[in-house]
Amino acid sequence: MFNIKCPWCGDRAETEYTYKGDAAIRRPDPETASDEEWLDQIYLRDNPSENHDELWQHSSGCRQFIKVRRNMKSHKILKTGTPDESFPEDTI
Amino acid sequence: MRYSIFSLARNALNYHQDWPKAWRSPDPKPEYDAIIIGGGGHGLATAYYLAKEHGMTNVAVLEKGWLGGGNTGRNTTIVRSNYELDGNALFYEKALQLWEGLSQDLNYNVMFSPRGVLNLMHTDGAVDAAQRRGNAMRLNGIDAEWWTPEMIKSRVPLIEIDNGGHFPIMGGLMQPRAGTARHDAVAWGYARGADMRGVDIIQNCEVTGIDVDNGRVTGVQTTRGAIRSKKVGLAVAGHTSQVAAMAGLRLPIESHVLQAMVSEPLKPCLDTVITSGVAHMYISQSDKGELVFGGDLDFYNSYAQRGNFPCIEHVVASILYLFPTFSRLRLMRSWGGIMDMSMDGSPIIGKTPIDGLYLNGGWCYGGFKATPGSGWVFAHTMAEDRPHELNELFTLDRFHKGYVIDERGAGPIPGAH
Numbered sequence: 001m002f003n004i005k006c007p008w009c010g011d012r013a014e015t016e017y018t019y020k021g022d023a024a025i026r027r028p029d030p031e032t033a034s035d036e037e038w039l040d041q042i043y044l045r046d047n048p049s050e051n052h053d054e055l056w057q058h059s060s061g062c063r064q065f066i067k068v069r070r071n072m073k074s075h076k077i078l079k080t081g082t083p084d085e086s087f088p089e090d091t092i
Numbered sequence: 093m094r095y096s097i098f099s100l101a102r103n104a105l106n107y108h109q110d111w112p113k114a115w116r117s118p119d120p121k122p123e124y125d126a127i128i129i130g131g132g133g134h135g136l137a138t139a140y141y142l143a144k145e146h147g148m149t150n151v152a153v154l155e156k157g158w159l160g161g162g163n164t165g166r167n168t169t170i171v172r173s174n175y176e177l178d179g180n181a182l183f184y185e186k187a188l189q190l191w192e193g194l195s196q197d198l199n200y201n202v203m204f205s206p207r208g209v210l211n212l213m214h215t216d217g218a219v220d221a222a223q224r225r226g227n228a229m230r231l232n233g234i235d236a237e238w239w240t241p242e243m244i245k246s247r248v249p250l251i252e253i254d255n256g257g258h259f260p261i262m263g264g265l266m267q268p269r270a271g272t273a274r275h276d277a278v279a280w281g282y283a284r285g286a287d288m289r290g291v292d293i294i295q296n297c298e299v300t301g302i303d304v305d306n307g308r309v310t311g312v313q314t315t316r317g318a319i320r321s322k323k324v325g326l327a328v329a330g331h332t333s334q335v336a337a338m339a340g341l342r343l344p345i346e347s348h349v350l351q352a353m354v355s356e357p358l359k360p361c362l363d364t365v366i367t368s369g370v371a372h373m374y375i376s377q378s379d380k381g382e383l384v385f386g387g388d389l390d391f392y393n394s395y396a397q398r399g400n401f402p403c404i405e406h407v408v409a410s411i412l413y414l415f416p417t418f419s420r421l422r423l424m425r426s427w428g429g430i431m432d433m434s435m436d437g438s439p440i441i442g443k444t445p446i447d448g449l450y451l452n453g454g455w456c457y458g459g460f461k462a463t464p465g466s467g468w469v470f471a472h473t474m475a476e477d478r479p480h481e482l483n484e485l486f487t488l489d490r491f492h493k494g495y496v497i498d499e500r501g502a503g504p505i506p507g508a509h
Contacts (some may be wrong), residue, residue: 001400001401001402002400014400014402015402019391019392019507021346021393021505021507022346022393035492036492039491039492042435042491042504043344043435043491043492043504044342044343044344044491045333045342045343045344045345045346046333046342047333047334047343047345047346047347047393049331049333049334049347049395052393054392054393070392072347072393072394072395072396073395073396074396075394075396075400
C-alpha cells in the first residue's frame with residue numbers, strides 16, 4: 001500500500017487516490033494542433049522504467065490532482081507536489 | 093531425440109541418466125539472417141515458425157535472462173478466442189487452432205486442456221453485449237454458447253448464482269474449445285523445436301543497442317558483443333518501450349503491473365475457467381489442484397514484478413463473492429508481471445518506420461493465449477517483409493490513422509483495457 005502525501009491533506013493511503021497517468025502530457029492548442037501533435041498527446045508515451053512523474057487525483061479526499069515522482073522498479077515515492085510544481089531532475 | 097513411449101522406456105532402463113539436453117547453448121555468431129529479441133513464448137514461437145514454415149534457420153533468439161522467465165512463466169495460462177472485432181477474432185482463432193495441435197506438432201506435451209472458458213454476466217446490458225459477441229463469434233466460425241444460470245450451476249456446483257439478489261449471475265458466454273495450457277512447456281517446446289531446426293537460442297544475452305544505418309537496421313549490440321542482421325524482431329512485451337527506444341521509436345504503450353495468485357492445493361472442484369467482468373476476476377484450477385486466479389491491474393505504471401495489497405484484497409473479495417466456499421483457503425503465493433498496455437487494448441504486430449525492424453508487443457494482459465498465432469504471423473511478417481492477412485490490422489500506425497481496434501470500447505486509457 002502506497003502512502004501518498006497530498007500537499008493539501010497530508011499522508012493518505014493509496015486507496016484514496018485515482019491514478020491519472022503521465023504528468024508530462026500537455027493538450028495541444030485545438031486551433032492549431034497538427035495530427036502529429038494529437039497523436040503525441042493522446043497515444044504516445046515515454047513509459048520510463050526508472051523515475052516517472054505522474055498525476056494522481058485525491059478522489060476520496062480533497063479531489064485535487066497532485067503530482068508524484070515514483071520509481072517504477074522499487075515503487076518508492078520520491079516526491080509529491082501540486083500539479084504545476086516543477087520537480088528538479090536530480091530528485092533521488 | 094523424439095519423445096515417445098519408446099524413448100521413455102529406453103531411458104527408464106538407464107534410470108533417466110542419459111536424456112540429451114532439449115536445446116543447445118551456442119555462442120552467438122557474428123551474423124544471422126534474422127535476430128529475435130526476447131526468449132519468451134512469442135519470440136521462441138516466431139523462431140520456430142521461421143524455421144519450419146519459411147525455411148529460415150540461420151536465426152538467433154536473444155534472451156537477457158532465461159527462457160520463459162518473463163510473462164510466459166507468470167500468467168494464469170488461459171487460452172481462448174472469444175473476440176468480437178475484425179482483426180482480433182480470426183487472429184486469436186488461428187492461435188487456438190494451433191494450440192489444438194501444438195503438442196503433436198512440437199512433440200512436446202504443452203498440456204493444452206480445452207476445458208472451456210465461461211464469461212459470467214450479471215446485468216442486462218452485459219447479457220446483451222455478451223450475446224452480441226457470441227453471435228459475432230459464430231458468424232466468424234468460432235464456437236460460442238449461451239449458458240443459462242441453471243446450466244452454469246450444474247457444471248460449476250460451488251458457484252453462488254443469486255448472491256442475495258445483488259448482481260446475480262444472469263447467464264454466461266461459454267467457449268467450449270477454450271481452456272488452459274502448461275505455460276513453461278510452451279516456451280520449452282518451442283525452444284526445442286526451433287533448436288532442432290538450427291536456431292541458436294542464446295540466453296543471458298541482453299540487447300543494449302539497436303544499430304540503424306540510413307533508416308535500415310543493421311544489427312544489435314549485446315552484452316555478448318555486436319551481432320549483425322538485416323532483420324531484427326522485438327518480442328519483449330513488458331519492456332517494449334525500452335527496447336524500441338534503442339531504435340528511436342516512441343510507442344503507444346504504458347507498462348503496468350498485473351498480479352496473479354494461487355491458493356493451497358485442493359481436490360478437483362472446478363473443471364472449467366470462470367471469468368466475471370462485474371466481479372473483476374478469473375479463476376481456474378491447475379492440475380496440481382491449486383486455484384489460480386487474478387483480476388484487475390494495480391492501475392499505475394510499474395516495472396516491478398510485484399503489486400500491492402489493495403488489489404489482492406479486491407481480487408480475493410471478487411472470488412469469494414462468486415465462490416463463498418473458498419473463504420477457508422489460504423493463499424500460497426502471489427506475484428506480478430509487467431504488461432505492455434497498448435492504447436486500444438490490442439497488440440501491435442508488424443513493421444516499424446525502420447526497415448528491417450519488426451515489432452511484436454502491446455499484448456496487454458492477453459499475450460499467453462496468442463503465443464502460437466503471434467509466432468505464426470510474426471514469422472511471416474519477418475520472412476516476407478509484409479504482414480500476414482491475420483495481423484495486417486495490428487499495425488503501429490493505426491493510432492495515427494484512427495483505425496484502433498478497441499474491443500472493450502474504453503478509449504485511449506491503457507489501464508482500462
